[in-house]
Amino acid sequence: MDEIKEMNDFNLPRIIAVNNDKSYVYGNQVMGVIDQHNRADYSKIAKELNHSNIDLLVIQHEFGIYGGESGEYVLELAEKLKIPFIVIFHTVLSEPSPKQCFIMKRLADLSFKVITMVQNKVKDLLEVYNIDCDKIQMIHHGVPFVDTESRMKLKERYGYSHRQILSTFGFLSPGKGIEYAIQAMSGVVAKHPEALYMIWGKTHPVVKQEVGEVYRQKLMDLVAELNLEQNVVFVDKHLTQEEVVQSLVLSDIYMTPYLGKDQAVSGTLAYGIGYGRVIISTPYRYAVEMLAEGRGLLADFHDSASLETHILNILDHPELKNEMENKTLALGSTMMWNEVAKSYAALFHETITASYVIKGSAV
Structure with a gap:
């Protein structure tokens, strides 16, 4: 509008x-x-x-x-x-x-x-x-343009200069599959202790009204169980448009490990593409289409090991990351x-x- x-x-x-x-x-x-x-x-x-x-x-x-x-x-x-x-x-x-x-x-x-x-x-x-x-x-699906600082500058501002940032944003709900991404981090940090997974957003209001913070607490308990308190953080707040974009620009990898294979559209994935991030996702329908031609990596559903493999592939190969970002941004600019x-x-x-x-x- x-x-x-x-x-x-x-x-x-x-x-x-x-x-x-x-x-x-x-x-x-x-x-x-x-x-x-x-x-x-x-x-x-x-x-x-x-x-x-x-x-x-x-x-x-x-x-x-x-x-x-x-x-x-x-x-x-x-x-x-x-x-x-x-x-x-x-x-x-x-x-x-x-x-x-x-x-x-x-x-x-x-x-x-x-x-x-x-x-x-x-x-x-x-x-x-x-x-x-x-x-x-x-x-x-449209993506707003927000003029923001570079990834390096944002990392400096937030104190993450020496960290590799992975992120997910949006309302939390059980269908997001975030537990599998957290489990994947357990293997990732063994090789990349600087990796940090940032989970941005409030619990979905309908979910919160029906069952409270059960899902968020489950995720937090999993982080504690895997001793990942230094490598997984929750930003429990409603994000402004500027904060959404900053969370993406800050990121080295954006993840959507969703569980529903028939999801036709994901606004959060569209944003990730719009800002040219490397994206690791499960193969729901929108992701399969949008991440074709080398614009991202598709992990198996309900499979933390598959997510871990793809994350390490990106973190271990900076040249692959740069190549994917360029391909993704070429599509993202049209969105x-x-x-x-x-x-x-x-x-x-x-x-x-x-x-x-x-x-x-x-x-």
């Missing part, structure tokens, strides 16, 4: 927030609020949009955002809209339930265009969801928000223009 609003052709984008069971105080950009579980709210917002000066709606779709079975209430909005909309599918399941498949197919049919952030999901949209190929477009915004801007123009043509021919 920040990049779009800088373009002369567009007014300031507005937001419709979807609230869960809590109330929030929003800024001026929020023009409306939907109570997630109140079906009538979706129809109400559609009516308000139809009578507003809004030319286009972008629906960010995740099944957990909207109310009803598998988030079906979003159809109350989509079916009543008289302005065009684009839907961005953040999750594309390879084996959806009939209800999930129906919702995505219906959204696609009603939309002007559907967006996926990975090429490998186009096939699923075609074959699993039976979406018209002319409706599908791939646009990369920065200013570049991604150009793709969305062109699509917005196409959508609005087509809508006016249709309206004009109907008069």
Whole structure:
């Protein structure tokens, strides 16, 4: 949104927030609020949009955002809209339930265009969801540009000048597989005692609400059990955008040892690519696509020994690290928000223009 609003052709984008069971105080950009579980709210917002000066709606779709079975209430909005909309599918399941498949197919049919952030999901949209190929477009997950100091300068500032930094950032939850990365560090530090694994981020709020800090405590107990207190640190805080980028630039290796093989998109991995880090990951679908052609290393799922082997390979071979960083940065430069915004801007123009043509021919 920040990049779009800088373009002369567009007014300031507005937001419709979807609230869960809590109330929030929003800024001026929020023009409306939907109570997630109140079906009538979706129809109400559609009516308000139809009578507003809004030319286009972008629906960010995740099944957990909207109310009803598998988030079906979003159809109350989509079916009543008289302005065009684009839907961005953040999750594309390879084996959806009939209800999930129906919702995505219906959204696609009603939309002007559907967006996926990975090429490998186009096939699923075609074959699993039976979406018209002319409706599908791939646009990369965007990465913000933050001007920051070099890795060497950041290490000096934080007192890590003589350390090799590995990192993971994002909300903690059991699906992140961080326990395997910690176990891998036990073997890594035997050869590289200067290695430091930094785990940035708070526990996922839903996980914390349901079970508290059980997962974080499990990880901390594992660190103590393996005597890794000097080689694994937790930064338990909500990160600003600047801190996220600094955590990446500071790093020699970025890791996403996730456990779910069908994960179509990872925002944290996208950030790592955007800033040209060497990435070691498990082979979930997004990682396989984005780390192809020598842009990273893929370890086996649930396998600390595999992670350890790849980490040591990078730490032992600085020339390999430099080669991978250059390859990753070549792709990452195309994923920065200013570049991604150009793709969305062109699509917005196409959508609005087509809508006016249709309206004009109907008069």
